[in-house]
Amino acid sequence: MPGSNLLSELPEELLQDVLERLQKADLTSLNLVSRWCYEVATPLVWRQVELVDCGTEHGDGRDEHDDGGIVRKLLLLARRPNLARSVHVLTHRCHLPPPAIFSELPYNTFSAQTLSTDPRTIRLVQHAVALMTHVHTLRIIFGHPNLTDALLRCFFDTNRALPGSGYNPIRKLWLENCRISAGLNPSIESHPYGLPLQLDFTGLESVRFRRLPMRPVMALDWFRATIVYSRGGRFRKLLDGTGGRYDTTLNGFEVESRDGDEHLLWLENRRVYHSPDGEAVSDLGPSPLEALYEQASRWDDMIYESLPTTGDLSLPSDVEELGFLSLHDRSVMAYRGQSIDCGPPDSSETENAYPTMRRDNLLTRTRAYKAMQRETIPSSTAAIMMLRSAGSTLTSLTLDWVLSIPPLSWSPIATNRYLGWLSMYQNLFGCRFPHLRAFQFRNSVVPDTLLLPGFYLFDRSFRTTRETLGLPAWAREDKDDPEMLSLELAGLEFMEAHPKLQCLAWPMDHFFAPGEMDSEIATRVQAVVENLGRTLTDLRVDSLYSGTGEPQSEAWVCHDYGARASRRKFITEFATKMQKIESIKIEGGMPRDERREVVRALHNNPLNKIVMIGVCSPLGNTWGYEGADVSQSLVVDSELDGLEAEDKPTIFELGPTKPNPPPLDFKYDLEYGWEGSAPMLHTIASYHASTIRELKFCGYKGAPVLLSPTPITNPLLAPLKHFHALESIILSMHLTTLFEGASRDNEVISYWLNSRTPTSTALVHITDEEPEGWEKELRTKFAPDALAWRITNFVAPFLSERAKGRKGGVHVRASFCIGENGGLFDVDLWVGKGVLGSDVCLGFKGPREELEEERRRGKLEGRRWF
Incomplete structure (x- = not known):
């Protein structure tokens, strides 16, 4: 390549600018040209590394989670320090589509006991991470539990944070669709894979928890844990993210838990003798755990048998030795325990569960249970302990659709679950982050992520009766519960302690309680809101999705007057006080007129981006009342429920006209209801057309029909011609x-x-x-x-x-x-x-x-x- 000689003559800064514009495939080709090209291209090729499994067909079945590619990449990093030092961003993810957020995510434990269990793989992680000194961003997205634990515990090992260690701290951590209760536990007594026991998260600047279990409960209802990914097991269809389904192997959580319980019985009842060759053999045959892991272990052996046995890419000796472990030892090492989001029971709890068991057997089982149980604290506790450790450096914290609500059922532990839910908020909002710039709690769009009822960010929480909060009877009896009293002002105190926020995301109906504000805190609330008016540039609000679609208005018919009052107080008491908002995102089931009022309330803000997301098109219903204006050949009956009629005379009159900006002396006043209202885009153009650069309107019911639009479509979209600064627009279409x-x-x-x-x-x-x-x-x-x-x-x-x-x-x-x-x-x-x-x-x-x-x-x- 003649051009490579010319490249070598460029100044270093210009050379890097040129190379960083190349695609990874081009860089990979460049590093094969010459020694010089290899030296300049390789660091960029390895700057971002992904650890991804794959599906592989074997003679005895299909391995849905083959770690072969991960193992080979880890081996390269462990054996080539120059490659490991080049890594800046590391991502681990599963190759399968992540669970669908509405129909699969709530039933997914992400426990996956049989994935990435080989001790050689975990040891390779330790070797590779030890050489990766420059990683600043770690993403785990739909990660295998054991690899998730290994990456978290190795990258945040206390020894890496010691002065003079030579390691750059991890600054950004993204955790999505994975288990965190074992990997983030900052202090543990032991670990079967020999992972670090003490963790230090100092140096973290940005943390994102996304679509994962963060439950504070002491147990999980097993009947909900119906999706457990596995190597081997029964095939089942799941959503593939492209409108169809795919087959993959799953176990039931109760199956994996039962295997652990049967293993304890096997330990109690077996008798061990030695075979002629000196091997210890049980008279009961293989352990139940061996059956659980037998297929995964066999496939792992096939992976390692394919690796080179000599040369500089052979396995390190300590890794190779782990391959001689028996299947029983590997199985016991791999098993994560019988419980999710809980600690091992003490002897009294075990005694209640097994009242007829002899005490010596009972103690044996308790010790064995504790030895096997990997998760000893709830996931919410692990997360909050991690955040406290990173408190001095954290600048951005996002909780994005995390599963936090415990099942409030008839079971005897319902009270404990509810108190645990309270404690989660108490602990989270008790944290302090001196440098926090962004706080996002996008957690109110589906029932399994609902915010704690009665909790408010800028008001006294739990003022109303337990009946209006919809709590079960047992939670209404003690109206002076200390847990609730300690949470009354937790939100306000948290906001007072973080005066530098530039980005805030919060459920729209949980800013303020309905009714008059307590006079004792009104001045404090006003001070916080006025400060945010000067600092906040990015605001995101959401509400629970409405199912069939959002109404145009709840001015006359309302299913929850308290929530409506809270949303309207957000508009009048918060949105109107903002001065520097540049980006607003409104998502969920709030009525269309309330979305419009948020836009109007922000009339004096320099908005350059507006996002509205719902079930129905936020711009208006182009299909007519219950689809009357579209042919039956265009939509199906199931898409027509809840479609309200638009005010066509008003739309046809105002849509094509030039929007008039508000007068200089404009003072915002509430205007609820939708009849006689200008189209949404017309209103947005009236107030913000001169500054808007990005628009996004997502909602498929009633959306413009691409191939045969209805007549009302033109006046609904006509105001777009007035957005002269527009750079990007996203539209749902049918x-x-x-x-x-x-x-x-x-x-x-x-x-x-x-x-x-x-x-x-x-x-x-x-x-x-x-x-x-x-x-x-x-x-x-x-x-x-x-x-x-x-x-x-x-x-x-x-x-x-x-x-x-x-x-x-x-x-x-x-x-x-x-x-x-x-x-x-x-x-x-x-x-x-x-x-x-x-x-x-x-x-x-x-x-x-x-x-x-x-x-x-x-x-x-x-x-x-x-």
């Missing part, structure tokens, strides 16, 4: 695949996935010579280039001529929900002006699902406040 009376969603999705090509920069013209029937329909309407052409023709006329005329045009993302199980597919395109002044598509990508590699990486790397 895409029907009905053909000859049948839905063709699956065929369209398969076509998209099979025809995926590198980024296109030009559109292909479809001629009249194409085949007839469904094949022509597919190619003329759903082919990626044809779809991009149709989106361009649909959206471009609405956009500002000035915005389209800028270099690069306007980024447009059309988001479609299709497939039997609601797969989300996006088409990204850039609309600009051609040489003759016509609207053109400057390029497009997609359709892409959320898990498509480039899309997935983009969301990770572009996430704000991380």
